[in-house]
Amino acid sequence: MSDRIQQPPASDGIREVSKNLPAVGLVATESNAEWIAAEILRIHSRAHQVIVTAAVDADPQALTFARWLDAEVVDPSGSQPQTDTPRERLRRYARQAGYPGLVYHGEGDGSVSLPASREALNSAETFTIDARIEPVTDPEPTVMVGIPAYNEAGTIGTVVESAREYADTVLVVDDGSTDQTVEVAEAAGATVYEHERNVGYGGALKSIFEQADRNATDHLVVLDADGQHDPSDIPELVERQRESEAEIVIGNRFGESTETEMPLYRRFGLFTVNIMTNLSLGILTPTNRIRDTQSGFRAYSQTAISSLASDSSIGDRMDASTNILYHAHSNGYQIAEVPTTIDYDVEASNNLGPVEHGLTLVGNIIRTVEREHPIMLLSVPGVCFVLAGFVFTYLTMFNYFQSGTFPLGHALASTTFTITGILASFTGIILHSLELYRQ
Known part of the structure; x- marks a missing residue:
């Protein structure tokens, strides 16, 4: 510890310790200074004295804390025999100091249950007993809400205020906004992380994941800044994640109990993208498919x-x-879904038109399938093309022998299908081999 640490002032809330109560014995090491200090403060607040010694002939930082906090310190060196154990050293000191007994906790972690320890000491026939430890309760899991935002000053304040009711922290990643998004989000109570320039929705998501990871967040819920997602659904996503232990929980806009009024063109486009995404993930059965692959309303585990x-x-x-779904699939993560309602009666924040957005998604799916499943994308269609080429070859030869004329159209089709199929098949096999080699 730094020499700049100063002795903390005495707290008026600590009751004066009493020698009519048993003392508590602790053992200081090089690594338990914080635990020693916390136990001393807690035990003193219950009018018991703490006696501290060290496990070795040294003066670790924990002993310094003990002296500052008015605990009684037994120097491990001096006149005591070298064969003394810390327990015996503390016992002898407590008896000489006139305490009615010693509750020994040593250097272990956890907190001493003083009522249970006193009861055990009263019923024992010895001066020293091992401390009874209070049961350790797991802390409540932390929930962070992450909101990627770009020029959302008109809605971000309301979204942050609503999300704060259901989260320990609300993090807004401002993706280079040119309006008052940062100021409005901070005024609403959010922690704001700023990008110097606009890098896109995915870049904002990556910053959210990085900040949540640094804070060791248990549950991260990502929602949009434009008010489409209902923050009151956050507890349902988190609860489903805790129950199912799924790494990702998606707010599904197509569930039976949802009331999402989606434009027909958007519904059709998402239906197509959902099918393609599931096929690219190798999900062929309806029971396992992801019903809403493009929902941005998601909960993520640690x-x-x-x-x-x-x-x-x-x-x-x-x-x-x-891409996140592909990441989850490659890591074997479980994905669950809960029904959610999306409000499309808000000003659109997506600066991509629906056609451009859809083409971007389809292009990404095709590139991913080509990289991850070249056999399915190239070799299987290639084999079908080769078979079609054989069919046209048969028709060409059959027509020639029957009529004596050579069908040029059939011959060209046969050649085209056969060559294309062979090239596609071998390309898929080569890409598949390269992928296996890369792994």
Whole structure:
């Protein structure tokens, strides 16, 4: 510890210790200074004295804390025999000091249960007993809400205020906004992380994952800044994650109990993208498919947060939502869904048109399938093309022998299908081999 640490002032809230109560014996080491200090303060507040010694002939920082906090310190060196154990040293000191007994806790962690320890000491026939330890209760899991925002000054304040009711922390990642998004978000109570320039939705998500990972967040819920997502659904996503232990929980806009009024063109486009995404993930059965692959309303576990924070393959654009699913699939993560209602009666914040957005997603899916599943994308269609080429070859030869004329159209089709199929098949096999070699 630094020499600049100063002795803390005495607290008026600590009751004066009494020698009519048994003392508590603790053992200082080089690594338990903080625990020693916390136990002394807690035990003193209950009018018991603490006696501290060290495990070795040294003066660790914990002994310095003990002296500052008015605990009684037994120097491990001096006139005591070298064969003394810390327990015997503390016992002898407590008896000589006139305490009615000693509750020995040593250097272990946990907190001494003083009522249970006094009861055990009263019923024992010895001067020293091992401390009874209070049961350790797990702390409540932390929930962070992450909101990527770009020029959302008109809605971000309301979204932050609503989300704060259901989260320990609300983090807004401002993606280079040119309006008052930062000021409004901070005034609403959010922690704001700023990008110097606009890097895209995926880039904002990566910053959210990194900040959540640094804070060791248990549950991260990401929602949009434009007010489409209902923050009151946050507890349902978190609860489903705790119950199912799924690494990712998606707010599903297509569930039976949802009331999302989605434009027909958008519903059709998402239906197509959902099918393509599931097929690219190798999900063929209806029971396992992801019903809403493009929902940005998601909850992430600590495991998913950590791995996504270090994954450089998550794109900066709107296709990041799909890339995250590919990341989850490659890591064997479980994905669950809960029904949620989306309000589309807000000013659109997506600066991509629906057609451009859809083409971006489809292009990303095709590139991913080509990289991850070249056999399915190239070799299987290639074999079908070769078979079609054989069919046209048969028709060409059959027509020639029957009529004596050579069908040029059939011959060209046969050649085209056969060559294309062979090239596609071998390309898929080569890419598949390279992928296996890379792994």
